[in-house]
Amino acid sequence: MDLSVSIRKKLRDFFLDVSFQTSNEIFALLGASGSGKSMTLKIIAGIETPDEGKIILNGRVLFDSEKKLNLPPQSRRLGYLFQNYALFPNMTVAENILFAAVGNRNEKLCSLDENLKRFQLRGLENSYPHELSGGQQQRVALARILTSHAEFLLLDEPFSALDSYLKWNLELELAEIFKSYNGAAILVSHDRDEVFRLADKIAVLNQGKIDAINGKHELFDNPQTVSAAILTGCKNISSAKKIADDKIFAEDWQVTLSVNKKIPDDLKFIGIHSHALEVSRTGENIFPAELVQEIEDTRSIILTVKLVADGKNLIRLEVGKNFWRNAKRDDLCIKIPPEKIIFLNG
């Protein structure tokens, strides 16, 4: 399973310019809404046409603007899972699954039976899509793709329409399906946790451009760019500059930070996760702060503070409930652990 994509298309708000290669892995496009990730997927499937570029699947050219080659979606053999599942409303579950099935009658029925069982759809054969729950609809859509013998899976925000409990079950199911597809698929999502759980490699898409392509651990530990940092959940970002070999001045927070790793000369921004910050008075990078707001989350307390040195920009940190219950709230001091500071460019 090899997919190589290099496409450019002028869109209303920005220019889409995306290139990547993926083979035998789950490749995720992570981006905010309107970043061009769904458009990229539609172009790969042949639903939308790029202005120029090349798309090659397992040596088969699907699109090549130079050779004026543009295979219709019908000949691309890519399984596309739509955000709203796009089941045919005039057909029953069985008819939906059989509609695009390949092979002779016997093979089709075999494939139907196998997929009804696999997706726990037995007993729903004669139901219509509007009678099904969101989770069931998604399973029918997946069964339909599998019986059509798609070579590669494209998933467009597969869980966005489901509640969190259903989502979890379907995620497990999807992980199983990925295995049977030699684990080759492209997943489009704005949900960092979902992407982290399912994908092997993640491309961060911002305004139509890929900021970075990384392994998932690499990306979450070291996001490299501001947009990647925001998408991976980093809440505190400040512009910053290097002022000594081991010192940074954080301009938004008006503080000088000690760092214990090599600082790039062209450093522009730093980030720090809210759970990496501590309420503490011992160690390096301790700054007095003023509490602005505290919000109780399901498992932690989210504090919004202002550093006294700056007094304007807000910093968000997450502390344990037990810890906060016993903490001293006056003369609050925040510790920015040097090893947790993330260097970012642009």
Next chain:
Amino acid sequence: MEISPLIVTLKTAVTATVITFFLGIFLAYAVVKMKKFKGIADAVITLPLILPPTVVGFFLLLLFGKKSFIGKIFLQFDVTFVFTWKAAVISAVIVSLPLMYRTTRGAFEQIDVNIIQAARTLGVSEGKIFWRIILPNARYGILAGIILSFARALGEFGATMMFAGNIPGVTQTLSTAIYSAVQANDYDTAFQWTGVMMIFSLTFILATNFLPNMRRSSF
């Protein structure tokens, strides 16, 4: 009692509706798929709905008359149109086509574009998509279009009068028969045919209200 106007009307309306049905669906599908000149095509097909029927009739007279290009071609095969039953059918088709085309196009455009794209990515051919997905999912719109077109064809007066005339037993329909009866001060006949028309019209309006997606929930 002379019932030929009723027979002529039903024959004309049924024939016209069959033609309108196929032509309307074809045009609706073609216009929906069009990328350029969509607006122009739509305007031309819809025009007979806006124009006074007498103007439509006058155009048809010019277009199919013996001196016209089309008229001359057909004359080679001994086929004429003006003041014939064919002219009544053509008039009914032209005036009812916009209704069929518009309702069908609306129904096509209401289909979730994702399901059509999904079918494409699944490898389903465009023909199969049209017959098995687009048509079935637009069925209520199409049915409404048939009813409206048939009702319009039944009541057609102006274009028919201009193009097909008002020849009893040949082109005289219920509408033109009522006109003639009133002209001749024969109010009994006029009332009789008016009653028949009222029953037809009411039935059709009631029928459209029973179509699932034409029904509006109450407040």
